[in-house]
Amino acid sequence: MAAVAARSFWTNPDPDDPLSKALQPPIDETPEERAARLRELDDAARVSREIDDEIARDRRAYDRRRKAIKILLLGQAESGKSTTLKNFQLAFSPQHFHKERAAWKTIIQLNLIRNIKRLLEILQEEWESSLQTTTASSIAKGKGVAGRTPSSPGVRFSTSPLNDNHRRIRMRLSALLPIEQELMRKLMPDGGAPDRDVCVRAGSGWKGILTALGSSTSTVMPDVPAKPPLVLVSAMKGSASRPSTGDARFKDNPTAVLAACRDDIVTLWEDTIVQGVLKKHNTRIQDMPGFFLNDAGRIAMVNYEPTDDDIVRARVRTLGVEEHHFTMESGALPGTEWYIYDVGGSRSCRQHWIPFFDDVQAIIFLAPLAFNLVLDEDPKVNRLEDSITLWRQVCENALLAKTTLILFLNKMDILQATLAANIRVVKYVPSYGDQPNEITHVTKYFRDKFRGYHKRLSPKPRPFYWHETSVIDTRATAAILVGVREGILRAHLQSVNVI
Numbered sequence: 133m134a135a136v137a138a139r140s141f142w143t144n145p146d147p148d149d150p151l152s153k154a155l156q157p158p159i160d161e162t163p164e165e166r167a168a169r170l171r172e173l174d175d176a177a178r179v180s181r182e183i184d185d186e187i188a189r190d191r192r193a194y195d196r197r198r199k200a201i202k203i204l205l206l207g208q209a210e211s212g213k214s215t216t217l218k219n220f221q222l223a224f225s226p227q228h229f230h231k232e233r234a235a236w237k238t239i240i241q242l243n244l245i246r247n248i249k250r251l252l253e254i255l256q257e258e259w260e261s262s263l264q265t266t267t268a269s270s271i272a273k274g275k276g277v278a279g280r281t282p283s284s285p286g287v288r289f290s291t292s293p294l295n296d297n298h299r300r301i302r303m304r305l306s307a308l309l310p311i312e313q314e315l316m317r318k319l320m321p322d323g324g325a326p327d328r329d330v331c332v333r334a335g336s337g338w339k340g341i342l343t344a345l346g347s348s349t350s351t352v353m354p355d356v357p358a359k360p361p362l363v364l365v366s367a368m369k370g371s372a373s374r375p376s377t378g379d380a381r382f383k384d385n386p387t388a389v390l391a392a393c394r395d396d397i398v399t400l401w402e403d404t405i406v407q408g409v410l411k412k413h414n415t416r417i418q419d420m421p422g423f424f425l426n427d428a429g430r431i432a433m434v435n436y437e438p439t440d441d442d443i444v445r446a447r448v449r450t451l452g453v454e455e456h457h458f459t460m461e462s463g464a465l466p467g468t469e470w471y472i473y474d475v476g477g478s479r480s481c482r483q484h485w486i487p488f489f490d491d492v493q494a495i496i497f498l499a500p501l502a503f504n505l506v507l508d509e510d511p512k513v514n515r516l517e518d519s520i521t522l523w524r525q526v527c528e529n530a531l532l533a534k535t536t537l538i539l540f541l542n543k544m545d546i547l548q549a550t551l552a553a554n555i556r557v558v559k560y561v562p563s564y565g566d567q568p569n570e571i572t573h574v575t576k577y578f579r580d581k582f583r584g585y586h587k588r589l590s591p592k593p594r595p596f597y598w599h600e601t602s603v604i605d606t607r608a609t610a611a612i613l614v615g616v617r618e619g620i621l622r623a624h625l626q627s628v629n630v631i
């Protein structure tokens with residue numbers, strides 16, 4: 133409408149209108165001046181059109197967001213929120229999920245390097261804690277480095293079963309550490325928590341950074357399909373010139389360096405002496421978030437491509453709140469727009485949750501039944517107790533009175549393993565008493581606790597939805613999410629009076 137009025141104004145100006153008169157071209161306008169004036173008019177019209185388009189785009193985005201389904205994922209750190217999000221994407225928006233494969237590849241490599249770093253730290257601790265100085269009596273008893281006995285007093289030696297070969301492998305694998313630092317510097321330029329986890333800041337565009345990095349590093353060796361570059365292999369074999377600091381080409385290319393380290397990684401991890409040392413130091417690297425050492429032989433390859441399961445298991449600690457927008461590619465209403473908010477669950481992140489409370493239809497609350505574990509950020513606090521406290525706060529929050537709450541009792545596989553290892557609930561939760569230390573009883577006991585708080589604290593009655601999940605199991609989770617999606621969709625359509 134505005135465009136039509138403008139056209140008729142310029143084509144048929146009213147000669148008596150003062151504004152028209154003022155805007156008339158000067159009578160003595162030269163052809164150059166006329167061309168310049170018309171160019172300016174064109175520019176002004178273009179800018180105006182761009183502003184109109186932007187307003188229309190913003191309005192459409194606002195409408196879309198208003199009509200979209202919004203879900204908030206809540207729960208303490210490491211409860212499985214980001215893993216649930218990945219399951220959502222894999223199940224309902226697979227194209228979107230697969231587009232991010234390159235970024236996840238680097239995260240998985242970083243996870244693996246973190247596992248190796250932890251392993252090397254334990255070996256170092258072992259060497260340091262087993263160092264002794266020879267005395268005349270220790271020589272007489274024949275104590276010394278495995279396979280070697282110092283023959284004079286005052287010599288420092290290790291009583292550890294680790295030998296020179298372990299030491300050499302450790303030296304070679306330390307080439308991975310600068311790569312990890314370099315990648316982390318790229319991911320968090322302002323520095324992050326020096327953590328056992330890979331951290332990312334929400335909204336920092338980390339997936340874009342990693343995707344770009346992946347495509348640039350893959351061009352370093354375009355014609356080496358399945359083997360590490362020879363220069364790197366030879367550098368790794370000689371202890372004098374490892375690629376850690378020397379060869380800048382490999383500084384941020386974990387693929388090449390991991391491939392060159394593959395045999396060492398597998399050998400070290402599968403070594404029975406090393407496994408014994410880990411046991412002695414009471415360390416289970418298997419329980420680290422983002423554990424990939426069992427898959428090192430497959431991942432440390434030049435042509436490694438992550439599987440869907442690898443991506444779902446990859447660990448990135450969320451800092452802040454990440455908004456994920458996607459369009460359902462399947463289901464009852466394909467094309468429906470969904471927004472899923474994935475928050476950081478550690479204590480320092482929780483104040484950022486509240487602004488999202490008044491605009492979500494559903495909350496999926498992740499609560500692992502980790503009755504025997506404590507919070508990383510506060511080892512005085514039991515994890516399960518923390519989950520229950522958070523759940524109570526969510527249930528009683530007035531802003532969430534109309535929000536559907538869906539409880540995922542997550543990490544059921546870990547609960548199963550914990551109980552199988554004969555770790556007793558009553559030792560950590562005295563009120564559990566002498567009930568059977570068995571998964572169905574334990575789950576029911578805690579589920580009833582969550583249900584009780586939900587019933588007692590909700591500002592008005594609402595149904596209690598819950599699922600027992602192990603969200604690293606993508607197949608089982610997909611089946612659960614189909615039900616969750618349909619439930620949320622139905623509740624949403626009812627609330628906007630569509631059904």
Ligand SMILES: Nc1nc2c(ncn2[C@@H]2O[C@H](COP(=O)(O)OP(=O)(O)OP(=O)(O)O)[C@@H](O)[C@H]2O)c(=O)[nH]1
Binds near residue numbers: 216423448450475477
């Ligand atoms: N064994 C097992 N591991 C799980 C399960 N769910 C998640 N994990 C692992 O637990 C770790 C933490 O999962 P995330 O999804 O990153 O946790 P989060 O809640 O997003 O954590 P923050 O971002 O720190 O708040 C990852 O290494 C996951 O692979 C599960 O059901 N079973």
Ligand SMILES: [Mg+2]
Binds near residue numbers: 213475
């Ligand atoms: Mg997360």
